[in-house]
Amino acid sequence: MHKFAHLSDCHLGAWKHPALQKVEIEAFYRILDTCLKEKVNFIVISGDFFHSNLPDLGVVRMVVRKLKQVHDAGVPIYVVYGSHDYSPNDNSMIDILTDAGLLTKIKKGYEKDGKIKLDFILDQQTGAKITGLSGRKMGIERHYYEDLDRELLEKESGFKIFVFHAGLDELKPKALADMDSMPISLLPRGFDYYAGGHVHKQMMEEFSGYGKVCYPGPSFAGYSRDLEDSARGQKRGFFIVEFDEKVRDVKFREIDSVQYLYFEHDATDKNANIVQEELKLKIGTLDAKGKIVVMKIKGDLSGGKTSDINFSELRQLLNSKGAIHVQTNRYDLRSKEYLASISGDIGQDPKQIEERILRENIDSVKVSFPALKGKEGSGLAIELLAILRQDQKANERKSDYVGRVLDSCKESLHLEEIE
Amino acid sequence: MKEKSLDVAGQIVGGQVAKILVRQKSGKKLEIGDILVSEEDGSYLILQVYNLLYGSQIPKTTHELLAGLRLEGFGTDLEFMEPKLRNYVLAEVKAIANVSNNGTEIQVKIPKILPSFFQTIRPIQKDDLTFLTQPTNPVYIGKVRSGSKIIDVDVFLPSSEIFPHHILIPATTGRGKSNLVRIMLWSLLNLESTGALVLDPHNEYYETNGKGLKSHPNANKRLAYYTPNPKNGAKSLVINLRSIKPDHFMGIVNFTDAQWDAIRLYHSQFGENWLEEIVLQTPIQGSTVPLRTFGVLRRKFYLALGIEERNGEIHCRNNTFSGGSKGESTIDDIVKFLEEGKVVIADTSRLSDAAELIIGSIVAGTILEKYQYYKTTGELESMPVITIIVEEAPRVLGIDVLEEGDNIYSTIAREGRKFKIGLTAITQVVSLIPKTILANMNTKIILGNEMSTERSAIISSASQDLSEDDRTIASLDKGEAIISSIFTKFAIPIQVPMFEDFIKDKSVDEKKSKKIVIG
Numbered sequence: 001m002h003k004f005a006h007l008s009d010c011h012l013g014a015w016k017h018p019a020l021q022k023v024e025i026e027a028f029y030r031i032l033d034t035c036l037k038e039k040v041n042f043i044v045i046s047g048d049f050f051h052s053n054l055p056d057l058g059v060v061r062m063v064v065r066k067l068k069q070v071h072d073a074g075v076p077i078y079v080v081y082g083s084h085d086y087s088p089n090d091n092s093m094i095d096i097l098t099d100a101g102l103l104t105k106i107k108k109g110y111e112k113d114g115k116i117k118l119d120f121i122l123d124q125q126t127g128a129k130i131t132g133l134s135g136r137k138m139g140i141e142r143h144y145y146e147d148l149d150r151e152l153l154e155k156e157s158g159f160k161i162f163v164f165h166a167g168l169d170e171l172k173p174k175a176l177a178d179m180d181s182m183p184i185s186l187l188p189r190g191f192d193y194y195a196g197g198h199v200h201k202q203m204m205e206e207f208s209g210y211g212k213v214c215y216p217g218p219s220f221a222g223y224s225r226d227l228e229d230s231a232r233g234q235k236r237g238f239f240i241v242e243f244d245e246k247v248r249d250v251k252f253r254e255i256d257s258v259q260y261l262y263f264e265h266d267a268t269d270k271n272a273n274i275v276q277e278e279l280k281l282k283i284g285t286l287d288a289k290g291k292i293v294v295m296k297i298k299g300d301l302s303g304g305k306t307s308d309i310n311f312s313e314l315r316q317l318l319n320s321k322g323a324i325h326v327q328t329n330r331y332d333l334r335s336k337e338y339l340a341s342i343s344g345d346i347g348q349d350p351k352q353i354e355e356r357i358l359r360e361n362i363d364s365v366k367v368s369f370p371a372l373k374g375k376e377g378s379g380l381a382i383e384l385l386a387i388l389r390q391d392q393k394a395n396e397r398k399s400d401y402v403g404r405v406l407d408s409c410k411e412s413l414h415l416e417e418i419e
Numbered sequence: 420m421k422e423k424s425l426d427v428a429g430q431i432v433g434g435q436v437a438k439i440l441v442r443q444k445s446g447k448k449l450e451i452g453d454i455l456v457s458e459e460d461g462s463y464l465i466l467q468v469y470n471l472l473y474g475s476q477i478p479k480t481t482h483e484l485l486a487g488l489r490l491e492g493f494g495t496d497l498e499f500m501e502p503k504l505r506n507y508v509l510a511e512v513k514a515i516a517n518v519s520n521n522g523t524e525i526q527v528k529i530p531k532i533l534p535s536f537f538q539t540i541r542p543i544q545k546d547d548l549t550f551l552t553q554p555t556n557p558v559y560i561g562k563v564r565s566g567s568k569i570i571d572v573d574v575f576l577p578s579s580e581i582f583p584h585h586i587l588i589p590a591t592t593g594r595g596k597s598n599l600v601r602i603m604l605w606s607l608l609n610l611e612s613t614g615a616l617v618l619d620p621h622n623e624y625y626e627t628n629g630k631g632l633k634s635h636p637n638a639n640k641r642l643a644y645y646t647p648n649p650k651n652g653a654k655s656l657v658i659n660l661r662s663i664k665p666d667h668f669m670g671i672v673n674f675t676d677a678q679w680d681a682i683r684l685y686h687s688q689f690g691e692n693w694l695e696e697i698v699l700q701t702p703i704q705g706s707t708v709p710l711r712t713f714g715v716l717r718r719k720f721y722l723a724l725g726i727e728e729r730n731g732e733i734h735c736r737n738n739t740f741s742g743g744s745k746g747e748s749t750i751d752d753i754v755k756f757l758e759e760g761k762v763v764i765a766d767t768s769r770l771s772d773a774a775e776l777i778i779g780s781i782v783a784g785t786i787l788e789k790y791q792y793y794k795t796t797g798e799l800e801s802m803p804v805i806t807i808i809v810e811e812a813p814r815v816l817g818i819d820v821l822e823e824g825d826n827i828y829s830t831i832a833r834e835g836r837k838f839k840i841g842l843t844a845i846t847q848v849v850s851l852i853p854k855t856i857l858a859n860m861n862t863k864i865i866l867g868n869e870m871s872t873e874r875s876a877i878i879s880s881a882s883q884d885l886s887e888d889d890r891t892i893a894s895l896d897k898g899e900a901i902i903s904s905i906f907t908k909f910a911i912p913i914q915v916p917m918f919e920d921f922i923k924d925k926s927v928d929e930k931k932s933k934k935i936v937i938g
Contacts, residue, residue, distance in 0.1 A: 146652060169752060170655045171744055177751035185649035203744040207655070208648070374640075 001248065002126040005035045006214060007238035008046035008165075008197030011084065011222030012063055013055030019324040020221075023292075025062050027220040027257035031238050032066050034253055036073055038240055041126045043075060045103075046197025046215075047082025047135045047165030051222060053092035054390060055085075060093060067102040078121060079103050081134035082165045082197055084222070088383070088411030091404070106132045106163055115149040120156060128159045128243070135165030135198055136383065142166075145186035153188035159245060162187060165197040171213065173201050178356065180375075184210065192247050200226050202235055202252055212250055214239050220257055227327050231262035231294035258324070261291040264298065267333055272304030279314055289322030298332035306335050355382060383412050427539045428455055429510065436533060437887060439466065441510045441540060442474065445503040449510045450566030452891050452899075452912050454543040457534035462519035464534045465543065465909070468566070469887045470511035477505050513887055515909040518550060525550040527908040548572045551911075555579070556613065558606040560599070560864065561915040564899060569914045578606070578613045580906050581862045582806040583836045586843040589877050590866030595898045596845055597623055599864060600808065601632065601918045605925075607762050608635045608642060614757035614805040615843075616786075618779045621810075622646070622768040625653075630919055632764070634926030643756045645749070646766035647739050656739050656765055657746035658778060660726065661691040667780045670815060670826025671773050672723050678716055681708045694720065695742050698728050723773035737769050739778075754785050760803035776815055776828075783807050783827045783840075790838040804839040807831065812844035813851035821853060832856045850876040862904035867895035883910040 010028055015021050035043055050059075070077060085092050098105040109116045120129040131153065133144055145166075153162075167181035176199065184207055187194060194213040196203075202217040216238045221227045230236055235254045242249040265282065267275045275297070286293075295314070315326040358378040367373060372380065387408040392401040410416070428447045434440040443449045453468040475482065477499070488494045499505055514530035527550050534540070543565055551563070557575035564570065590596045600617075601624055607613050617624055625631050625644045632642055645656040665682045668674065674682065686693040688703050698720055700713050721727050725736030733742040740746075756763050767775035786805060793799040807828075809815060815828040828842060833856070835841050844860065846852065850872050857880035865881075868874050874892050878885045881903040885892075888910070892901065898917065903910040 150651075169749070170657050170746060172748040172752075173744070174659075174747040174751065177748040177755070183649055183652060183654040185651060185653050185655070201744075205743055205745055208738060 001242050001244055002128070003038060003040045004126075004128070004161075004241050004243070005031075005038070005040045005043045005238055006046065006193075006195045006216055006241060007031055007043065007219055008195070008216050009048045009082065009200060009218040009222055010045070010220070011048055011051040011218060013059040014051035014222050017325060020292075021059070023258045023324075024220045025059070027236070027255050028063065029066055030255050030257060031219055031253075032070050034238075034255075035075065035240075036070065040075060040240065042123050042128070043070070043077045044130065044161060044163055044195045045077060045079040046132075046163050046195045047080050048084045048197060048222065049079055049082065049103075050085040050093055052386070052390070053085045053087040053094070054393065055093055057393075064097070064100075064102065067097065071102050074125075076123065077103050078106055078123075078130050078163065080106050080132050080163050080165055080197075081136075083135040084386075086134060086136050086383075087408065088387075089407055091408070106130060106134075109133065109144065109148075111147075112149075114147070115152075116144055116147045117149050117152060120160070126159070126243075128161060129156060130161045130163060132161075132163030132195070133165075136379070142180075142182050142186070145182055148186070148188065150188040154190045159243060160191045161193045161195055162191040163195045163197075167199050168196070168213070170207065171196075171199065171203050171205060171215065173199065173203075176201075184213070192243065193241060193250075200229070202237070204239070204250060204252070212247055214250065216252070219255065224327055224329075227260075227292060227325075228262070228294045228296070228329060231260035231292065259291045261286060261288055261293045261323070262296070263294075264296045266299045267297055267301055268299030269302045270299075271302050272306070272308035272335070275301065276309050276314075279309075280317065283314060283317050283321070286318075286321065288318050291323055292325045292327070293318050293323045294327045294329065296329040296332070298330075299334075301333070301335040304335060306330060306333050309333075354385075358382060380412065384409060387412060426541050428453075428542050429540050431457065431534055431536060431538050431540065432509075433536075434511070437513045437884075439512045439514065439534065441466075441468075441512050443508040443510055445507065449508065450568075451894050452564070453510075453566040453568075454515075454563075454570075454912065455512060455540045456543050456547055457514075457538050457540045459532075459535060459538075462517060463547065464514045464530055464532075465516040465518065465547070466512040466534070466540065467515050467912070468510045468512050469891050472509050472511070473506070474509040475506045511887075515883075518547070529908075542568075543570060545571050550908075556610050558603055558610075558613075560603065560902060561898075561900070561913040564912045564914040567896065567899070574902065574911055574913050575606075576862065576902070576904065577906060578610055579804050581841075581904065582613055582615075582804045582843070583839050583841040584861035584905065585832060585835070585841045585859055586806070587812075587849070587857065587860040587863045587880075588843065588845045588866065589847070589849045589863065589868060589873065590845075591847050591868050591870065591873075593897065594866040594868070594895070595900075595915055596866060597621070598898065598918050599866065599900065599915045600624065600843075600845065602915055602921060604632055604762055605635060605918075605922065608632065608637045611641075611760040612803050614760045614803050615762045615808060616753070616757060616779065616782055616805070617762065617764045617808045618767055618775050618810065619764050620767050620770075620772075620775055622766040625764050625766070630922065630926075632762070634922055636926070641761045643753070643761055643763045644766070645753070645763065647737055647769050654749075654752075655746070656749070656767075656778075657741055658739060658749050658781070659746040660694045660724075660733065660740055660742050661747070662750045662781055663694055663724075663740075663777065664781075664784075665693070667777050667784065667827075668723070669780075670820055670824060670829065671776045671780060672719055673823060674716075674719070677709075677712055678719075681712050681716060684708065694726075695733055698726055698733060699731065700728070723771060723777065725771070725774065737774075739770060739774065750781055750785055753782050754789065757782075757786055757805050758789070758802060772811075772814060776809075779807060779809065780827045783831060787827065787831060787835065787838060787840055790840055794838060799839060802839060804841070806841050806843045808843040808845070810845045812842070812846040813848055816842075816844060816853075816856055817851045818853050819851075821856075829856065832859055847873070849873050849880070852876075854880065862902070862906065865892055865895070865901045865903060867897070867899065868892055881910065882907075885910060 097103040107119045109118045118131045120131045167179050169181045169183045172181045189209045192211045196215040199215045200218050203215045237254040240251050311328050318326045358381050362378045429441040429443045432440050432442045455466040457464045517528045517530040519526050553575045554577035556578040558578045560574045562569050563572040626633050645654045647656050649655050685697050689696045724740045753763050882905045883903050898915045900913050901910050
């Protein structure tokens with residue numbers, strides 16, 4: 001019997017807060033340590049290994065240290081890009097680590113006769129055949145799936161794993177109903193295991209004609225919403241899959257990287273001062289030591305502004321009680337003096353709001369080039385924004401930085417030159 | 420008035436309003452449903468034939484004698500003298516429109532006059548129908564038909580108006596209902612102003628013998644196809660049991676008061692998990708739901724949805740309803756597509772009637788709630804109109820069904836118009852639908868129907884006076900139809916094209932663009 005581990009959405013480098021950075025890297029270490037302890041034959045990572053394609057080098061150094069240990073133990077790690085660590089010109093940290101032999105990036109596809117063909121990677125120890133497609137921003141990769149030569153992939157014999165970084169319509173959580181997704185019928189049938197990434201929720205389901213379709217969810221958290229979900233009881237971890245010619249067992253291994261404390265407070269028909277006092281009293285009764293605290297305040301205030309509630313003071317109070325991080329969710333808190341300027345964004349994180357606003361307003365921009373219109377256009381815009389957001393690296397010359405950003409933009413837009 | 424060619428078909432010889440007698444010109448063959456024109460001073464009347472009978476100047480006894488002589492061999496060469504003058508066909512016609520042109524605009528009115536006595540009449544020509552213009556947001560229905568002759572004038576209906584006011588498509592089997600719906604949906608795929616949910620119990624709209632709506636150039640962007648067995652990009656029709664609320668069963672599955680009490684108890688106790696917990700027979704502390712009630716409820720849920728408990732887990736016979744993580748956002752996705760003005764086809768061919776109607780009920784209920792909300796926020800104006808296409812409509816709109824109480828379909832039939840949501844009800848048996856509902860269906864596209872009771876129900880609820888059209892409806896051949904609508908000046912006879920012919924030169928193979936492959 002062989003074993004492999006399936007993890008996804010580690011989002012390493014997502015957090016600036018030192019305490020969260022520590023938890024993030026600890027969760028990753030614990031996963032790989034468990035993999036070594038379980039003597040898995042290989043590891044599959046379904047995208048968004050890093051939070052950006054060129055993450056903070058301090059984070060990379062910590063990650064490399066553990067990857068080296070896994071590499072030296074003879075456990076290969078197969079990986080695809082996610083929507084965060086994708087690089088249009090193959091210049092991401094994933095590629096650097098692949099060149100260094102610490103990761104194995106699942107092979108690129110190629111176009112032949114109007115179809116996209118994918119090759120398999122053969123895992124030498126187990127004979128498992130691995131293939132898949134990387135993710136991109138806002139579901140642009142759907143085109144690749146539509147043109148994928150599924151028949152060719154379905155004909156391949158042996159134990160097969162398909163790795164992908166995309167949401168599936170059939171497994172889209174209700175809370176993520178606005179997320180881009182594609183139908184499962186775009187995936188090739190008959191694989192033994194479908195290693196999914198991108199959806200931040202642990203799921204394992206089986207579909208007629210397909211093997212097990214699994215999403216492990218994030219190892220820790222990529223967004224603040226993940227922290228809230230974890231605090232509300234969502235499990236974080238990864239899958240360990242036992243197989244020979246077929247999958248024999250799939251187990252979710254939970255990683256308790258940190259303790260959480262979640263509480264809600266209803267501010268309906270109370271003024272801001274009363275809410276402030278009630279929260280202080282409540283916090284006084286809580287055991288926050290060593291925990292990530294998620295505090296959700298909701299309801300319509302009878303008087304005062306939402307900003308009259310001193311959240312900074314509440315945070316300090318929790319920190320003084322030993323909380324390692326405090327997150328407040330006040331999207332559902334309203335005051336009569338406040339008129340929402342953007343409706344429907346309650347509870348969404350900034351990334352989703354940005355995507356939605358772009359998607360809703362893209363049609364008001366008059367352009368003639370079809371790729372810049374509609375969903376594809378907003379996807380490209382998001383991708384470009386991600387490129388343009390990249391900081392200049394330490395010791396990177398300005399001209400190199402400009403060149404790097406320009407190259408990425410050209411690749412993303414499929415342009416020869418930018419004038 | 421522009422001079423038309425003198426292709427005289429007959430001459431008015433008598434009659435009264437709605438029963439004008441026309442003598443057919445020899446050599447001409449008037450048909451039931453033929454449209455004729457009587458030129459008047461500064462206007463013209465459009466007339467329609469609804470009955471044909473023989474006329475003769477010779478007494479009946481002479482006809483009988485002459486027939487006897489010929490039959491019994493006493494005079495096989497006997498002929499009428501000047502037969503074209505003495506024997507002829509009389510057509511009963513009615514005036515359906517009065518068209519006048521004041522030089523700046525064409526006005527079409529309901530006729531309140533008789534055509535001039537002894538006026539010659541001629542067959543209608545294309546130029547007589549220039550007032551049938553293409554509206555904004557056009558839905559193509561077919562071409563104008565005169566009897567069985569097709570006039571080269573396209574008939575469009577205004578999508579934004581007809582759909583919220585509900586459409587009824589009555590016809591018996593084989594008269595072209597599905598073909599008509601396909602043609603209409605083809606137009607909707609060009610419009611962003613109308614969303615449509617198609618519950619397709621025969622799985623015939625997306626693709627049949629390689630042809631279907633999937634061939635539309637916009638299919639990729641504007642058509643969503645849900646099926647329990649998806650291939651090549653089709654979407655799975657999988658609905659999470661947690662999407663189902665007790666109200667969705669109203670008017671679809673009958674429950675006794677005791678069963679409703681149990682359902683409400685489980686809903687209040689377990690929230691969205693109520694259905695699973697009933698099927699799993701999870702006990703509620705202090706509850707007194709009898710085992711027999713559980714048994715009956717489980718059996719009803721099995722019959723309706725195909726779900727049952729096996730080894731402590733929920734199983735679904737047809738994979739359409741599921742617990743776990745599957746299908747949590749399917750309803751939201753469908754509703755989103757409809758709000759974007761897309762056409763959503765749900766292949767319900769493998770589902771029970773109840774399961775099909777419950778899916779429609781969940782979607783319809785959700786979209787109605789959203790549109791009611793949009794009305795309060797003022798956003799409704801900018802939203803597309805939505806139609807829900809229901810086959811065998813009496814299943815949800817039948818008199819016997821509604822006696823048990825309202826359901827979401829009857830609510831939409833009565834109130835949907837205010838919220839830009841309408842039904843497109845297809846049925847063979849109009850008489851089973853209450854008159855109050857029929858009266859709300861302001862566009863009827865009437866196909867052939869040989870059952871007189873059904874024709875009576877159709878005629879009595881039509882938007883125009885079709886009281887003389889019983890024979891016309893009975894004689895409608897496949898693809899021939901009459902549009903009776905508050906949005907047309909008169910009941911327009913049409914010929915719906917065959918879908919396969921219609922889409923020739925319109926369907927496309929998706930043009931492949933260069934692909935850029937990523938790793």
